Amino acid sequence: MSETSAVRLDGITKSFGSSVAVDDVTLDIRPGEFFAMLGPSGCGKTTSLRMIAGFADPDSGSVLLGGEDVTYLPPNKRNVNTVFQSYAVFEHLSVADNVAFGLKRRGVPRDERRERVGRMLDLVQLTGMANRRPRTLSGGQRQRVALARALVNRPKVLLLDEPLAALDLKLRRQMQVELKQIQREVGVTFVFVTHDQDEALTMSDRLAVMNGGRVAQVGTPEDVYERPADAFVAGFIGTSNVMTGTYADGRLTLPGGVSLPVPSRLGLAAGSRVGAAVRPEKIWLSDFEDGMVQIRGTLRETVYSGATTTYLVEIAPGVQLSVLEQNIDRSRREERWTGGEIIDLAWKPEHCLLLCETA
Amino acid sequence: MLTREPEVRQDRPTKRRRTRLWSALTLPGTVWMSVFFLSALLLTVALSFGTTDDLGNPHFGSTLANWAQLGEPAYAKVIFRSFVYAGLASVICLLIAYPVAYVIALHGGRYKHALIAAIVVPFFANYLVRMYGWSTVLADDGPVLRAARALGAPPSLTILNTGFGVVAGLVYGFVVFMILPLYAAMERMDVSLIEAGRDLYGGPLRTFLFVTVPSTRQGALAGLVLVFLPATGDFVSAQLLGGPNQIMIGNLIQQKFFDGQNWPLGCALTVLLMALLVVGLSGYLRRSRRDEQEAVR
Amino acid sequence: MRRAFSRRRKPWFAIAVTVAFFGMLYLPIVVVALFSLNSQKSLTVFKGFSLRWYRAFFADHDLIGSLGFSLRISAVAMIGSIVLGVALALGIVRSRGKLGSAAGLVLLIPLITPEIVTGVASAMLFKGVGLPLSSGTVMLAEVTFSISYVTVILRSRVAALNPEVEEAAMDLGCSRFQAVRLVTLPALLPAILASAILIFAMVFDDFVLAYFTTGVTPQPLPVRIYSAIRFGVQPTINAVGTLMLIGSIALIGLALLVPRLFGRRESLSQLL
Numbered sequence: 001m002s003e004t005s006a007v008r009l010d011g012i013t014k015s016f017g018s019s020v021a022v023d024d025v026t027l028d029i030r031p032g033e034f035f036a037m038l039g040p041s042g043c044g045k046t047t048s049l050r051m052i053a054g055f056a057d058p059d060s061g062s063v064l065l066g067g068e069d070v071t072y073l074p075p076n077k078r079n080v081n082t083v084f085q086s087y088a089v090f091e092h093l094s095v096a097d098n099v100a101f102g103l104k105r106r107g108v109p110r111d112e113r114r115e116r117v118g119r120m121l122d123l124v125q126l127t128g129m130a131n132r133r134p135r136t137l138s139g140g141q142r143q144r145v146a147l148a149r150a151l152v153n154r155p156k157v158l159l160l161d162e163p164l165a166a167l168d169l170k171l172r173r174q175m176q177v178e179l180k181q182i183q184r185e186v187g188v189t190f191v192f193v194t195h196d197q198d199e200a201l202t203m204s205d206r207l208a209v210m211n212g213g214r215v216a217q218v219g220t221p222e223d224v225y226e227r228p229a230d231a232f233v234a235g236f237i238g239t240s241n242v243m244t245g246t247y248a249d250g251r252l253t254l255p256g257g258v259s260l261p262v263p264s265r266l267g268l269a270a271g272s273r274v275g276a277a278v279r280p281e282k283i284w285l286s287d288f289e290d291g292m293v294q295i296r297g298t299l300r301e302t303v304y305s306g307a308t309t310t311y312l313v314e315i316a317p318g319v320q321l322s323v324l325e326q327n328i329d330r331s332r333r334e335e336r337w338t339g340g341e342i343i344d345l346a347w348k349p350e351h352c353l354l355l356c357e358t359a
Numbered sequence: 360m361l362t363r364e365p366e367v368r369q370d371r372p373t374k375r376r377r378t379r380l381w382s383a384l385t386l387p388g389t390v391w392m393s394v395f396f397l398s399a400l401l402l403t404v405a406l407s408f409g410t411t412d413d414l415g416n417p418h419f420g421s422t423l424a425n426w427a428q429l430g431e432p433a434y435a436k437v438i439f440r441s442f443v444y445a446g447l448a449s450v451i452c453l454l455i456a457y458p459v460a461y462v463i464a465l466h467g468g469r470y471k472h473a474l475i476a477a478i479v480v481p482f483f484a485n486y487l488v489r490m491y492g493w494s495t496v497l498a499d500d501g502p503v504l505r506a507a508r509a510l511g512a513p514p515s516l517t518i519l520n521t522g523f524g525v526v527a528g529l530v531y532g533f534v535v536f537m538i539l540p541l542y543a544a545m546e547r548m549d550v551s552l553i554e555a556g557r558d559l560y561g562g563p564l565r566t567f568l569f570v571t572v573p574s575t576r577q578g579a580l581a582g583l584v585l586v587f588l589p590a591t592g593d594f595v596s597a598q599l600l601g602g603p604n605q606i607m608i609g610n611l612i613q614q615k616f617f618d619g620q621n622w623p624l625g626c627a628l629t630v631l632l633m634a635l636l637v638v639g640l641s642g643y644l645r646r647s648r649r650d651e652q653e654a655v656r
Numbered sequence: 657m658r659r660a661f662s663r664r665r666k667p668w669f670a671i672a673v674t675v676a677f678f679g680m681l682y683l684p685i686v687v688v689a690l691f692s693l694n695s696q697k698s699l700t701v702f703k704g705f706s707l708r709w710y711r712a713f714f715a716d717h718d719l720i721g722s723l724g725f726s727l728r729i730s731a732v733a734m735i736g737s738i739v740l741g742v743a744l745a746l747g748i749v750r751s752r753g754k755l756g757s758a759a760g761l762v763l764l765i766p767l768i769t770p771e772i773v774t775g776v777a778s779a780m781l782f783k784g785v786g787l788p789l790s791s792g793t794v795m796l797a798e799v800t801f802s803i804s805y806v807t808v809i810l811r812s813r814v815a816a817l818n819p820e821v822e823e824a825a826m827d828l829g830c831s832r833f834q835a836v837r838l839v840t841l842p843a844l845l846p847a848i849l850a851s852a853i854l855i856f857a858m859v860f861d862d863f864v865l866a867y868f869t870t871g872v873t874p875q876p877l878p879v880r881i882y883s884a885i886r887f888g889v890q891p892t893i894n895a896v897g898t899l900m901l902i903g904s905i906a907l908i909g910l911a912l913l914v915p916r917l918f919g920r921r922e923s924l925s926q927l928l
Contacts, residue, residue, distance in 0.1 A: 055823055075826045088824035092842040105829030146824075153828070380832050382755055385747030388740040388803055389759040395800040396766055396774075399781035403773075406780055417783075458670035459677050466666065476912075481681055483904040485861045487878055488897030491885045492684030495691075500700045502683070531680070563667060592770025595863070599885065609772050616776065616868070622783075629776040633769065640768060 004067040006031040006157055006189040007052055012061030014047055021047040023213035024061070029157075029191060031066075034183050036192045036200040039210035040236070045193045048210075049159050052191065053082045066156055076105075081150035082159040085166070087142045089134040089149075096121070096130035098145050102153040120152040123182060140171050147182070157189045164199065176203055197237050201225065209233050231275050231355045240277040241321040242355065247274045252354075254316040261293055263354050275355040280310065280324035282351040285343065292346040297321070299341050311337075313345060321345065400633075407627035415620035425627035434611070438631070441608040444522065444597075445590035448529035449537075452586045453579060455530070456537040461571065464545035465553075475542060482535040487595065493531045494599045497524060520602035528596030533589055537582035544578025545571075577650060584643050588636055608632055685901060692894035699891065709895035719880060719896065725791065726860055726877040733798035733859040738852050740799070741806025742844070746836065748807070749814040760811075766804040774801060775868030782869065790871040797869040798862065802855045809854075813847045814840075846918040853911040857904050 007029040014022040022044040029035045037045040050056040051063055054075035062071040070078050081102070090098050096117055103113045121127055124144040134142060143163060150158055163179075164172045180203050183190045194200050200207045201221040208218045209232075217229040228234035231242055245254040248271060250264035262276045288294060297315035304327075311323045323345060337343070409420045428434060463474045481489065497503055497518040508514060518524045548571070556570035557563075572579075594609030601607075608628060615625030691699055695706035713719055744763070748756045766774060778797040782789060817840065825835035841848075863878035870876055875883075877896070884893050 053823075053827060055826075074831070075823070076829045076831055080827075082824070082827045084820040084824055086818050086820050088818060088820035090821065090824070090839055090842075092845070101825070102828035105834075149824075149828070380836070381747045381751030382753060383747075384743040385751055385755050385759050388744035388747075388807070389755065389762065391740055392759070392762050392766075392800065392803060395778070395781065395796060397762065399777035400773075402784050403777045403780045406784075455673065455677055458667075458673040462667065462670045462674040466671070477678070478681065480905055480908055481685055483857055483861065483908050484685060484901040485863075485878060485881070485897060485904070487863050487881050487885065488688060488893075488900060489684060491881075491893065491897065492688040495687050495699055496684045498700070502687070531684070534677075534681075588768055589770055592772040594772065595882075609770075612772055612776060616779065622780070625776060626780065629773050633773050636768075636770065 004031075005029055005064065006033070006066060007035075007191060008064040008067075009048065009052070010062045010064065012048070012051060012058040012063065014044075014051065014056060014058050020213050022051070022058070025210075025213070025215055026061075027208055027215060027218065029189060030206075031189055032187050033205045034180065034190045034192065034203060036194060036204035036207035037210060038194055038197060038200040038207050038236075039216075041195055043210040044213040045195075045210050046161060049082075049161055049191065049193050052157070053080055053159050054078050079155055080157045080159055081153050081155040082161065083143075083146045083150050083163045085162045087146040087166075089137075089142050089145050091134050093134075094130065095126060095132050095134065095137070095145055098134065099148045099152050101149060106153070116152055117148075120148040123151075123185070124148045139167055140175065143167065143175065147179075151182070151186060151188065154186075155188060157191060160190060160192045162193055162195070164194070164196075172199075179203065201237070209236060211236070227353065228277065228355070231277070234275075234277040234353070234355060239280055239322065241280060241283075242275045242277045243316075243319055243321075244273065244275045247272050247354075252276050254319050256317040258295070258316040258319075260295060260352075261349065262352055263349065265354055268354075277353045277355055278321065278347050278351055280322045282347050283321065283323040284346045285311070285323060285325060288344070288346045289348075292348055293352065294344060294346040296342060296344055299337055299339055299343055302337065302339065313343065315345070403626045404630050406623055407630045409623040409626070411621055411623060417622040420623075425624045428624060429627055429631060434628075437606055437611055438608050440522075440605075441591055441632075442635070444526050444529060444607060445587050445593075447526050448533070448590045449583045449586045451526065451530050452534045452537040453583060455534060456541050456582060457572075457579075460538055460541040460545050461567075464542050464548075465550065475539075478535055478538055486532065490528055490532060490595050490599050493528060494519060494524075497527060497600065519600055520605070522601070522605055524600035524602075525597050525605050525607070528600040529586075529590040529593060532593065532596060533586045536585035536589070540578040540581040540585065541575060542578075544575040548574050577647060580643060580647060584640065587639070591636060592632055688894050689898045689901070691891060692898040694891065694894075697891055699894075709891045710899075712892045713895045713899070716892065719877070719892070721874050722877040722880045725874040729791075729795055729798055729866070729876055730856045730860040732795045733802045734852050734856045736795075736799035737802035737806045737855055738848060741803050741851075742810060742841075742848060744803065744807045745810035745814050746840070749811055763804045763807050766801060767808065771862075771864040772868075775865045778865065779868045788871065789869060791874065794866050794870045794876060797865050798859045801862070801865055802859060805855060805858070806851050809851045810844065810847055813844055817843055846915040849914045850911045853907050853914065857907040857911075861900065861904060 005028040007027070009025050009027040012022055012025050013020065021042075025044070025048060027048075037048060039045050047056060051058050052065075054070070054073060054077075057072060062069055064070065065078060065080065090101065093101070099117045099120055100113050103116060108116070117130070121130060124147055126141065126144050126148065129137070129141070134145065137145065143166075147163070160179075164175055167175060176199060179190075192200075192204065201224075204221060206218065206220050207224060209216045209224060211232050217224055217233045219227075224233060225237055228237060228240070234240040234242060243252065243254055243260070245252045245260075247253075247262070247268055250261060251259050252262045252274065253259045260276070268274070284292070295315050297313040299311060300314050300320065301312040303310040303312075307327060309325050309327055311325070312320050313323055314320050405419060406417060407425055408422055410418050410422055410424070412418060429438070459478075463471055467474050495501055499517055499519065504512075504516060504518065507516060518527065552570050552574060553566060556566035559569075591607075592609050594607060594613050597605055597607045597610050608631075612625050612628045612632075615621045615628065619625075690702065692709055693705050693707070694702050695708065696703040744759060748760045748763075750756075774797075778793075778800070779789065782793045782796075787793060821839055821843065822832075822835045825839040826832060830838060861878060862876075863882060866876040867879050867882065870879055877900070881893055881896060884890050
């Protein structure tokens with residue numbers, strides 16, 4: 001490893017009773033990076049975060065912060081801070097005292113404390129609210145208090161547990177942008193847990209997609225979106241058309257005998273059941289180019305949604321592909337297609353991904 | 360890759376022990392309650408098998424004489440009377456509390472909380488003073504009987520020193536325990552049920568019987584237990600409003616401790632009271648658990 | 657929902673019962689208060705206003721001594737039960753061990769035990785270990801009796817606390833104990849104060865347990881009142897009773913007010 005990871009999870013496993021919450025997870029999070037842990041509820045992302053923060057002990061494996069083993073160190077001895085899902089603002093303290101809490105615990109002198117708190121309140125746009133009581137604040141403002149309270153300690157890593165989940169959609173969008181700006185400004189490593197794939201894709205530099213206590217894929221948003229490692233990632237991030245069939249010699253045979261060229265893969269035995277995925281927006285309906293995979297299907301449904309239209313096309317018995325098209329020249333299609341027509345589809349070969357068939 | 364040599368592993372803190380703080384916080388109170396409450400109860404049970412010497416000092420023993428004595432008619436009658444009076448008082452409390460809780464919960468509007476406070480506050484007035492005031496009100500020359508005579512009741516009508524007086528005292532003392540759970544149950548009740556009941560059954564009385572009563576049964580049951588438990592053990596009401604011929608089990612216990620100096624017998628009475636109440640209470644708990652399970656289904 | 661309902665016919669019968677009930681509830685208290693101001697000794701005929709019974713009370717050194725004793729018992733019971741009860745409530749809710757659940761069950765027993773049983777059992781314990789009944793034994797018994805109340809009231813409060821708040825404190829550098837001291841206790845403070853006041857009022861008014869566990873002198877005020885009304889009527893008792901009533905109402909009002917001072921609303925039923 002060329003540089004020391006800000007956070008390294010080394011084969012951590014954690015069970016609650018008989019259920020395994022985190023199953024042999026290994027992750028490296030780089031310094032200064034905005035890292036998201038994404039997955040459905042119960043995938044182990046929050047438990048992993050809690051083990052980084054020190055609220056849970058792994059059953060096995062180790063947690064390293066900046067190269068130092070902190071696996072069994074209590075939370076107050078780790079240089080990380082957390083923004084909790086419920087914000088966990090101290091109701092009996094003013095906004096300024098909330099933010100100053102950690103500095104006070106560490107014996108930072110009064111003047112420096114006041115100065116740092118003031119600067120932090122400016123950063124999260126709570127200037128002038130220093131003496132307010134938390135119960136007079138809105139949800140968005142409470143979240144800023146939680147953020148300021150954690151960041152003011154200049155942690156090596158800031159952990160955020162679904163910090164935007166409790167906000168309404170508009171505020172959430174606004175905070176997404178703002179969090180990203182703040183992260184760039186302070187340069188602290190952010191580890192961000194979310195179940196919202198949009199949020200993870202928009203905000204993170206890299207992300208880990210988790211499923212069933214394991215890491216399914218780690219990469220940049222583009223990696224994960226364009227080259228999903230398996231059927232779960234392909235389905236969980238964005239929408240994918242996953243076609244399941246039998247593989248042989250670079251071709252996938254779908255039910256009803258329809259056969260498609262797919263990327264060939266070494267070591268895959270002829271006759272294996274595999275899936276192939278194509279994103280709806282990667283499928284063309286006209287103006288095909290040379291080298292594209294072409295296939296014919298029956299138009300089953302047209303769904304108009306303003307900027308785009310989705311077509312559902314059946315290419316083999318029981319196999320429907322959804323095709324997304326920008327409504328640049330909508331009237332033409334409307335005149336042409338009413339449903340039931342036989343139409344041609346095509347995609348570039350590199351946009352069709354062969355997925356390891358998961359059980 | 361990171362090397363994981365044995366030396367490195369020895370260096371780092373060993374697996375953190377689960378915090379002992381919570382157990383440490385629980386311990387003192389638990390020890391206190393075990394010493395001053397549980398062991399006291401056990402001692403009482405033990406002494407109910409004891410004897411007294413000629414000076415009236417109690418001694419531990421293994422005799423069943425005290426328990427046998429409770430079967431004698433003089434005692435059995437008082438024990439039986441206690442349960443009858445407490446039972447009557449519970450039922451009367453229920454009959455009073457239903458309309459009161461109903462009116463406050465469903466027609467109290469913004470005065471609801473004030474009205475409930477107006478019921479709870481007198482309950483915090485000293486119990487003895489309240490009972491003493493109640494006995495003045497119900498006395499032969501008190502306002503209630505004077506009003507009754509003015510309305511044509513016979514001059515011989517009297518409340519104090521009768522069984523009715525004792526029950527009236529118990530009702531006055533503990534009715535608040537019935538109103539609070541019933542009120543809470545009615546608060547939780549879905550008012551649209553009553554609306555639906557009006558459509559289905561018509562009259563308000565039938566609606567009350569077929570809709571309100573069944574959906575507040577839990578609260579009523581809790582109220583009955585909360586009134587019955589303290590009422591059975593009460594001795595102030597019988598003393599101030601019932602006189603010497605209406606004594607209850609609490610008065611017997613008091614006599615054995617303060618006048619008669621027969622502690623083992625007093626302990627046997629106490630244990631009997633507790634045992635009978637525990638039987639009743641476990642019946643109630645079984646019942647309410649069954650109700651809950653039905654509600655889940 | 658409620659709006660549509662109130663347009664319905666009023667349940668006149670139930671309203672009549674409610675009015676009669678309030679009459680019954682307050683009549684004895686009003687009678688006591690009224691006759692405490694009577695200029696004559698009579699408890700049935702009001703002859704004119706006078707404060708002579710209040711003067712008689714304040715001149716009675718015995719009664720004043722009992723009042724002071726009762727206040728001391730209440731203060732000791734309040735402090736003792738709050739210290740033990742707050743610790744218990746925290747421990748029971750947070751520790752998922754057997755000790756916690758066992759303690760939780762044991763604490764419910766005093767609440768359903770008739771007071772006379774608690775009284776007899778406490779007296780037996782003190783006699784059994786050779787502790788003569790005295791001012792100390794009443795205080796021990798009242799602390800025991802109060803612990804259950806404090807714990808039951810505060811348990812639901814502790815359970816309602818957001819566990820992330822304590823974690824946040826630890827995240828910001830507190831040990832677990834510091835987190836409890838700096839964050840959890842302040843969050844519980846309104847409920848602790850309110851239950852402290854309630855316990856004070858309840859212990860001050862308690863008669864049965866005090867009766868069974870007190871020594872001969874000094875006697876707590878309720879025990880004195882009991883002997884007084886048992887052996888002949890004295891109007892002074894009306895004055896004492898009225899003063900105690902005013903005190904209790906003031907305390908209950910205070911208990912309800914405390915949480916509002918902290919900006920939190922609690923309903924009466926949550927406190928009881």
